[in-house]
């Protein structure tokens with residue numbers, strides 16, 4: 223560990239080992255059921271796997287065109303038209319990346335100069351702050367307050383200035399499960415316009431919604447030209463390990479994104495891009511897979527809410543994504559890290575949501591529980607959590 227700190231660049235040293243790695247290690251140590259990591263413990267659909275096998279067997283083994291296989295860019299454009307309501311030019315406005323994670327990095331590296339500021343809405347996905355640091359820009363972190371995590375003009379306005387290059391906006395939101403509403407969209411859009419900033423709109427959970435269908439902020443008047451949509455195949459098709467993502471932006475912004483992407487990965491895995499094209503085309507032709515995905519996740523969400531409430535947690539009911547925030551302090555724990563450590567010892571791994579905040583001002587109240595899990599996984603977690611009263615677990619940590 224000392225070695226790592228000594229060698230790590232000053233840009234990245236502050237990020238240290240992430241709580242995700244720590245919790246994964248503890249999960250293995252305690253043979254815990256893993257409700258921490260945000261990936262499904264079930265496989266994606268056969269029609270997508272079959273498409274990848276066909277691609278591997280039919281000569282898609284070499285580098286693809288840097289910004290994407292032509293058919294993949296076309297399929298992303300179709301998907302965007304169907305679900306965002308505008309036509310993105312597949313050749314000039316879409317870049318296929320190695321997961322949305324690479325898209326986030328390529329956008330920030332391609333667009334930012336030293337002195338630029340990027341507004342983050344905490345709690346925020348952990349790669350945002352790290353990629354801002356790698357890009358030499360500065361993060362301006364705004365803390366949203368639970369349990370409603372609402373965006374208000376009073377909260378957000380002070381973070382904007384003439385230095386603001388962009389705000390990263392994620393809806394449906396990891397980790398709160400919020401789908402920001404029309405009034406909140408308007409606040410973000412009008413500040414972006416007032417300060418001539420871009421909106422980097424992370425929409426990886428666009429298909430996993432409960433409250434209503436997802437709407438991209440790019441659909442608001444005047445927003446198309448200043449929005450970069452960041453998407454991913456991983457969540458929608460339960461294939462997080464495939465790492466196929468994309469960035470959609472007007473041509474001039476896309477050129478900047480591609481200037482970084484060509485030197486980061488050059489291209490995403492060719493056969494998986496080919497399969498992604500089939501997967502996206504198939505949901506454009508027939509909406510039944512996406513309807514089933516939503517039904518399925520609604521049931522998992524309901525089951526996990528019942529399990530957590532039954533053992534004594536108050537929860538934030540997610541409107542989208544596959545995460546629930548459980549109130550650790552409300553259940554008697556001193557903070558979220560103490561709760562996560564007690565729960566992992568009891569055999570269930572979760573993530574303390576303070577990992578999603580500025581380390582200088584974390585909200586230490588919430589535990590993030592992932593419910594992208596099989597019924598038997600969730601039932602096993604329930605069995606373990608019921609074996610020891612929550613109050614007793616909380617007292618064991620003080």
Ligand SMILES: Cc1ncc(COP(=O)(O)O)c(C=O)c1O
Nearest residue numbers: 321322323347396426454456467
């Ligand atoms: C909000 C958010 N953005 C981006 C990503 C990364 O997506 P990908 O797996 O496509 O790199 C994740 C993954 O958990 C996420 O939760």
